[in-house]
Amino acid sequence: MSHDLDIVDKLISLMSSGKYNAHDRLPSENEIADTYEVPRITARKAYERLEEMGYIYKKQGKGSYVKDRYQQIELVLTGDVSFSQKMIEKGYDFQSKTIFCQEIKYNKKIYNYLETTKEDKIFKVGRLRYIDRQPIALHVSYLAKSVFEDIDDVGRDITSMFQYYHSKGYTQFDSKPSVLSVSFPTASQRTLFNCPHLIPLLVLESGCMDKKTGKVLEYLKIYYRSDCFSYVLC
Amino acid sequence: MSHDLDIVDKLISLMSSGKYNAHDRLPSENEIADTYEVPRITARKAYERLEEMGYIYKKQGKGSYVKDRYQQIELVLTGDVSFSQKMIEKGYDFQSKTIFCQEIKYNKKIYNYLETTKEDKIFKVGRLRYIDRQPIALHVSYLAKSVFEDIDDVGRDITSMFQYYHSKGYTQFDSKPSVLSVSFPTASQRTLFNCPHLIPLLVLESGCMDKKTGKVLEYLKIYYRSDCFSYVLC
DNA sequence: CACAGCCAACTTGGCAACAAGTTATGCTCA
């Protein structure tokens, strides 16, 4: 017991065990250094990590405090029902905001996925999802202009993707296989989510097809703050 | 562009874009400090973070180098087929080692899940999974002694859980709903996985029931190194 | 020329001293 990561573990277990509660003041860096018999710099590093992991916040001249962790929202990972509908059904204070709609430069993977050619244009539509006014998920939909002619005009006004599909005459859908992975937020994602760097994001890649024709309508990438959710598979 | 996290982002994008490849030597801390016009301590912090995220390794007196990232193994998240079978079918160099089998102290959640009482004993069986000799997943099975009388004797010899079930007369199974979450490894998990602290773990909680009687046989918790896998949902 | 050894110029690692911010106490003065 001497490395800073050991102290991180220790403090996390003390916080989750209830020894320290939300907004409690933690021991000062010097106290930590004394109790664990390490130089202050080690105690300090431990606190810096905890801050980046979203467990604590610090106030210069005052001390370090336990952060209020977000509630764990149960999220069912299936493609059939829209995200907003799921959230509203569960009774959450849900909001959604479309934050961008812009053309992307050529990208082999996405163009192949949408079964389109280099001559086509593809737009990405970003929608930020809020629960209790906190941004907790980012949906990025990639749509081809050859399929959705007016996407560059109306993209920023889309609130529900399914509604938009309906207005284009697509009424029944198949979901393509979903791929899950974990990543860390980039600078812009950190800004959007207003979150520390070391909060991992759960990334869900999927797609949507028209059931009748089999045409690929959308390539979808969803980024979830992993500290806000637990995910239920069926 | 001045914070250490911005430099982390920048370097990650340079590495993934192919500007720096595996085992390439990265600019020294001082060079980073000069190019981004920050004090060396900032450059240093950025490198420390990258090291803990598993992107780079450092050699004192020599420099910092790009780490060989693990291949992404596609893992299908369904409870029907055993983990080892899936891996072997895909042609991976797969190994499994049972590393512990011990009684746990009373824990309400697990006891309830296994539908047993405080008088019962519950054992946890830990199996570490290797691919290409690298530990990449930890399976922890919780089994009740009332269901598996000889678990404390033979627990350490179990290689396949399904085989063990068969030997007890259970032949057909139902999988309970799976819950997914993300966490960071504890000290012991870090030792087992031989990994830096900031590699997130994907945690899959599930259970196994006997199809005929509906009896809950097992509470299962699987920890996957998130940097080794991409997960496919069906 | 060949080779051994030394030294200088890099690298990362660690730490101590100082800076800045906050608070509480106690002193001064009306």
Next chain:
DNA sequence: TGAGCATAACTTGTTGCCAAGTTGGCTGTG
């Protein structure tokens, strides 16, 4: 007595210096 200000004792934040490790080139010697 009471209000206000100075100060001391904490807190976290920052920086710069030196130690330790590695490399490669230069130099002296056979």
